[in-house]
Amino acid sequence: MTELAPAHPLAPAWLQVPADPAALDPVVFTSQYARDDTGCVTVDSVPVTEIAARHGSPSYVVSERTFRDRARGFREAFEAALNPLGVELEVYYASKALLNTAVARWATEEGLNIDTASGGELAVALAAGVAPGRIALHGNNKSAEELDRALEVGVGRIVVDSLAEIELVARLARERGTRAPVMIRVTPGVHASTHEFIATAHEDQKFGLSLNPVQEGEDSPALVAVAACVDASDALDLRGLHCHIGSQIFAAEGFGQAAERVFALRETVAERWDVTLPEIDLGGGHGVAYTAADSPREVAAIATDLAPLLTSVLESSDLPTPHLSFEPGRFIAGPSGCTVYTVGTVKTVTVSPGVQRRYVSVDGGMSDNARPVLYDADYTAVLANRVSEETPVLSRVVGKHCESGDIVVKDVYLPGDVTAGDLLVVPVTGAYCWSLSSNYNWLPRPGIVAVAPDGDTREIVRRESVSDLLARDTGV
Numbered sequence: 001m002t003e004l005a006p007a008h009p010l011a012p013a014w015l016q017v018p019a020d021p022a023a024l025d026p027v028v029f030t031s032q033y034a035r036d037d038t039g040c041v042t043v044d045s046v047p048v049t050e051i052a053a054r055h056g057s058p059s060y061v062v063s064e065r066t067f068r069d070r071a072r073g074f075r076e077a078f079e080a081a082l083n084p085l086g087v088e089l090e091v092y093y094a095s096k097a098l099l100n101t102a103v104a105r106w107a108t109e110e111g112l113n114i115d116t117a118s119g120g121e122l123a124v125a126l127a128a129g130v131a132p133g134r135i136a137l138h139g140n141n142k143s144a145e146e147l148d149r150a151l152e153v154g155v156g157r158i159v160v161d162s163l164a165e166i167e168l169v170a171r172l173a174r175e176r177g178t179r180a181p182v183m184i185r186v187t188p189g190v191h192a193s194t195h196e197f198i199a200t201a202h203e204d205q206k207f208g209l210s211l212n213p214v215q216e217g218e219d220s221p222a223l224v225a226v227a228a229c230v231d232a233s234d235a236l237d238l239r240g241l242h243c244h245i246g247s248q249i250f251a252a253e254g255f256g257q258a259a260e261r262v263f264a265l266r267e268t269v270a271e272r273w274d275v276t277l278p279e280i281d282l283g284g285g286h287g288v289a290y291t292a293a294d295s296p297r298e299v300a301a302i303a304t305d306l307a308p309l310l311t312s313v314l315e316s317s318d319l320p321t322p323h324l325s326f327e328p329g330r331f332i333a334g335p336s337g338c339t340v341y342t343v344g345t346v347k348t349v350t351v352s353p354g355v356q357r358r359y360v361s362v363d364g365g366m367s368d369n370a371r372p373v374l375y376d377a378d379y380t381a382v383l384a385n386r387v388s389e390e391t392p393v394l395s396r397v398v399g400k401h402c403e404s405g406d407i408v409v410k411d412v413y414l415p416g417d418v419t420a421g422d423l424l425v426v427p428v429t430g431a432y433c434w435s436l437s438s439n440y441n442w443l444p445r446p447g448i449v450a451v452a453p454d455g456d457t458r459e460i461v462r463r464e465s466v467s468d469l470l471a472r473d474t475g476v
């Protein structure tokens with residue numbers, strides 16, 4: 001063992017000086033990554049130098065095998081844990097994490113359904129050939145056009161989010177002479193992220209209908225919504241209740257607590273209207289590791305932990321066991337993708353006497369990954385085209401935009417000789433990076449390169465060109 005260098009005074013406590021700077025930490029570099037004989041990082045055996053040479057830089061790179069494995073793995077883990085309780089379940093891929101026709105096909109071929117949250121996402125899922133019955137439509141402010149299109153194609157469920165929307169869907173369904181399958185989005189007063197959850201009595205957010213009455217003794221907004229759906233049962237087929245408690249969740253307790261509250265509403269509905277709601281959706285939010293600071297539990301462990309919590313909820317009810325559904329987005333797409341960047345300028349600045357920070361600029365930035373700016377999200381990076389014996393230096397990987405907050409990786413140790421022309425790989429950019437990308441500073445958006453299990457690479461979404469940038473400029 002070599003002696004570890006002391007940590008840099010500007011480094012966060014969780015960041016260790018790497019003992020082996022070439023190592024690919026398995027916490028974030030999942031099984032698609034390795035280094036080849038030359039030291040180049042590979043994605044499913046394809047060197048990233050080849051990917052950059054063929055498809056350009058920066059590029060988003062998605063491992064089809066990993067995406068499929070995670071989609072199927074999630075479904076199988078939850079089936080293995082919950083089917084023995086007599087619970088049948090479905091998994092909806094929350095497509096806002098990453099959507100194009102290829103990934104929609106991968107998800108459905110692995111037995112998942114597709115969640116959409118706008119007319120645009122619905123259109124892409126349909127273009128992928130997803131059976132409409134396997135598509136759900138979400139959103140707190142769906143337009144009449146979006147809802148009517150959903151009814152026209154016959155989506156499997158519309159998750160309604162307000163009384164006004166219930167009326168609107170009922171009217172549109174009557175006009176079409178159909179019955180709309182709906183679920184009611186409720187806010188169970190549970191907020192979860194990472195290892196913790198907070199249970200509150202009241203909700204202050206735009207989504208859903210509260211389980212708590214506004215005034216004591218009144219019906220809750222959720223119950224009022226159920227009543228509205230029951231009243232409109234000529235036009236609405238009320239399938240059940242839906243909740244989504246947060247994102248980047250590492251533990252089962254929040255889901256268990258939400259289930260308890262949502263199942264209690266299902267009991268009330270049965271007592272009041274003699275209606276047994278057949279479905280409960282517990283939403284998504286299953287977390288992933290972005291850096292060595294994160295330690296998410298295996299999805300199988302979350303499913304296993306949830307089983308006893310659900311058992312007690314199910315045992316306290318005489319109603320038939322409902323069909324359950326879950327909606328992972330980030331869990332499936334996040335670790336499946338990375339971004340390959342090329343290094344440009346490298347600059348060392350003095351922060352205080354004797355304390356320096358090295359800025360490594362890459363050919364993208366906040367336009368292809370807005371999460372550091374939006375959420376203060378942490379990522380990591382490695383030198384990808386070669387290995388280096390040079391001492392690791394605390395570095396900040398930044399983009400090329402006109403903002404000092406344009407940070408890709410806040411803190412990472414990279415070899416001392418990182419220089420213009422080197423490639424960096426930032427892992428776990430598969431979710432909410434392409435989806436949130438922009439043309440800020442008129443940067444063309446990178447393409448999405450899929451690496452097929454056989455090592456074939458292709459752009460499933462092509463890189464934008466200058467003509468794309470100008471395409472909607474009418475010139476008048």
Ligand SMILES: *Cc1c(COP(=O)(O)O)cnc(C)c1O
Binds near residue numbers: 096247
């Ligand atoms: C965003 C969202 C999801 C997916 O969240 P992840 O954190 O990506 O798993 C699932 N359901 C609903 C309703 C959402 O809004």
